[in-house]
Amino acid sequence: MSDDKVQTLKVKRSSRLSGFYRQTPESRRTRLVESRWLAPEEAEACAGLGGFDEACADAMVENVIGLHGLPLGLALNFVVNGQDRLVPMSVEEPSIIAAASYAARLCAEGGGFAVTWDEPITTAQVQLLDVPALTAAEMALRARSAELLAEANGCLGAMCARGGGARELEVRVLDATTLVVHVHVDTRDAMGANLVNGLAERMAPRLAALTGGRVGLKILTNLADRRKVYVRVTVPSAALASEGFPDGTAVRDAILEAQLFAEMDPYRAVTHNKGVMNGVDAVLVACGNDWRAVEAGAHAYAARSGVYRPLTAWKQGPAGELVGLLEMPLATSTVGGAARTHPGVQRALKLAQVTSAVDLAGVAAAAGLATNLAALKALSTEGIQKGHMALHARRVAAEVGAQGELVEIVAERLARERVYRPERAREILAEEVRRKEAAR
């Protein structure tokens, strides 16, 4: 990135872009330039497929026959650790970006999202089978732990030079003849899967020799519980009041009841967590990260006690405010993987002003807490259908052939009628087309 662009990005800007959602994609890009979020050529590069082409795709995965697009939107109103952030989200489901923006606006009233994180530790597992004497094997590994870590770091010169490297060796007993060795590695801005998988393969013969065991699998774990992110928000109860629900305290209490439901019932907790992953995954997809890895880790973490539980906790604060907390493993990257091959990924990271992998984890987790709050607020008041379906109506309108301003007109009428069937959309579209022709 050129110095003038770095300067541009350092300028303090607001993430509150009033009326943004009523603009066209082109005028939104112009707005981003005017409000100094993007340089003109960067905004222009967002249009269409954003520079992603068949050659990029062919270098990325196998047997490519074409490209498959997804929308790239921006969630607004985010203040993360005191800094205004735009949050890039790529997702196929309507209402998620609106929901994130809405909840972020509520959270901003309490000071925004306070985010902290663990060091970016990714863990390799080496399975050792048929170990003849478990206790002796464990002792041998523990006695050699410093030496083994030094050997590991010997293979990780570049990673150590940037402040990462192997940090700890852990031995776990799985059954009477099976051990698993965990090598915890700080992989800095990389997710570190390829790095630690390679390390595990290199270390395995030595670990087998020390224990007398036979090498089994050598692979990272996606239960990245040494790489967690923690987010906290405070929403004044008054901010929760909305049309038809003037008592913010009652809305807060309804959200607390929804939280209790998720804590008592895994069937509900899964859906509650889907609302969290709405935000997290959309950010990860926009930023070219491995969302399957994060999904797998998130759900395993939610079930760590043996019972599947919500990833977020909503409580009442001392002054009657609503306090929200999210704690989850979140292994992100700003280098490696798709960041190398997808031109849109670097742009998304710049838009969000992401400075490191852990910073990206913080932004994604803030988005997750926001989408969870928006869903709980909607569910606890008017129900999910009103807001969600009103936005879904735009998709129905487009499906039946509405274009340009007719998309909004048809969608608005469907939402007013609370009918979202394509047949009705078709009728409305025909009426509106006739009306337009008559007016000419």
Ligand SMILES: CC(C)(COP(=O)([O-])OP(=O)([O-])OC[C@H]1O[C@@H](n2cnc3c(N)ncnc32)[C@H](O)[C@@H]1OP(=O)([O-])[O-])[C@@H](O)C(=O)NCCC(=O)NCCSC(=O)C[C@@](C)(O)CC(=O)[O-]
């Ligand atoms: C959809 C809203 C936000 C409307 O909510 P509303 O109160 O009708 O919105 P509003 O018109 O008062 O606007 C409030 C703010 O929302 C945003 N907003 C409003 N409209 C738009 C739009 N068109 N495009 C972009 N942003 C929009 C925007 O930030 C706006 O602020 P402003 O800029 O005006 O100051 C609300 O109803 C909501 O948050 N609903 C929840 C939607 C949701 O969770 N969708 C996910 C699908 S359901 C699901 O997958 C998860 C679930 C529900 O199962 C999880 C669970 O069970 O826990």
Ligand SMILES: NC(=O)C1=CN([C@@H]2O[C@H](COP(=O)(O)OP(=O)(O)OC[C@H]3O[C@@H](n4cnc5c(N)ncnc54)[C@H](OP(=O)(O)O)[C@@H]3O)[C@@H](O)[C@H]2O)C=CC1
């Ligand atoms: N179970 C799973 O989750 C699995 C996931 N994967 C996939 O692996 C990929 C991620 O692996 P990963 O090892 O992260 O990616 P890559 O191998 O693509 O790239 C990471 C490398 O980038 C280099 N690098 C440059 N700058 C930095 C920096 N600032 N911080 C850290 N590293 C830097 C490092 O190499 P150097 O130190 O040599 O410079 C690092 O090892 C994803 O595509 C994922 O989908 C693969 C297998 C299994």
